[in-house]
Amino acid sequence: MKLHFDLATVLQGDYGALFLHGIELTLAMTALAWLLSLFMGILLTIIRMTQLRVATAFVSTYVAYHRNVPMLVQILFWYFGIAAILPSALQDFLNDYNGQFIFAVIAIGLCCGAYLSEDIRSGLRAIPHGQFEASRALGLNFFKAMRYVVLPQALRNAIPPMVNHAVLLFKNTSLAMAIGAAELTYVTRKIENETFLSFETYLVATVVYLALSLAIMMAGARLAVHFRIPGAR
Template identity: 60%
Template sequence: MNQHINFSVILQGQYAGILIKGIELTFELALFSWILAFVLGVVLATIRMTNNRIAKGLVSAFVAYHRNVPMLVQIMMWYFALPSLLPQATQMWINQYNGEFLFSVIAIGLCMAAYISEDIRSGLRGIPHGQFEASRALGLSYIRSMWYVILPQAMRIAIPPLVNHTVLLFKNSSLAMAIGVAELTYATRQVENYTFRTFESYMVASVFYLLLSLVIMAAGALLTRHYRIPGSR
């Protein structure tokens, strides 16, 4: 017998609480992963713009690995494979202190850092080399030249792809459910199992992901217009 669509069943009481906790954990997972990805992405892009062949080769290998291996495999690698190399006591300690969340942040952050580093590198390549030479002529070191002169301009150019990959990171946070992180997709699965309201459960999750993605893209569009370099398209 077909059930009538009824969203009130999952939007109140304990089921609503499960979804709210899932949403909160999704925000935390996405935020910490993005911070790791952005900081590491800046470092990788800066290193790749140097003349050190060994450093550039290592960064290139890092980027190639994380861009070509599925993120789900990377999450499982961090959660199942790498901890198996640690002492048993360390494994037990990690499991006691929410290791699923920690390893998800690391895996997602490292993976997205590869994409973000390429976004920033494309922005860096869009800055005339003469500006770097001028800053060096003024006595600034390589790091100071990048930090105070080149990177701020490169970030303005890189905003559109950075926003796209921020949305991708946010959506890919759902992959953490594979190792038991109780984010929104995991919570939705729980509610669906408890209530048998499959359509309502996944529709609520879909609407949430859609709305947040649209908000991120809208914020990115505002940032792009505000920080657009005059004369650029």
């Protein structure tokens, strides 16, 4: 039996443009969700560092929820659950301005923020306790000590695991297809349904995901080397 291979059809014309649009949306979703997750990771770390019982319990509950509930369920909860209790005007706004994308970014970013908080917490453990004492001896309050002395070192120590979670975040953007966000996996499925070229369509998607994941890993490796603390293991 002769095999028919038609890669050009899925890469040219409207289908090629659709693939590019899916890649652009995936990268935008990855970047925004990553920024949100980094903000949440730092915020949760600072809250935990206050060592207040209520604050510690809040962070522990937040992390436990996001680590034990599947990300797909969280995305569906935000899109169908949270959206349903919003004011009608805000719902209309989200419907007009790509609410699927917005809710996916929020759900993925908040979830990955829980993991990043643990990465940053591990980075804090690698900092000698004398750093805390020295910063307080210099007259810095808790927040200034965290901002200028502790967190910069913790973030540098945490770059390798944070890069791993960045790759996972990028791959998990594919889950947004469940709510209709037109990212790469969504458009891949759409093109495959219209062309019936299953092998060619998913081959393109596989190569794109692999290339972008490797690019993130390589960029992260260079960052880790560049920001490595001298003398650190």
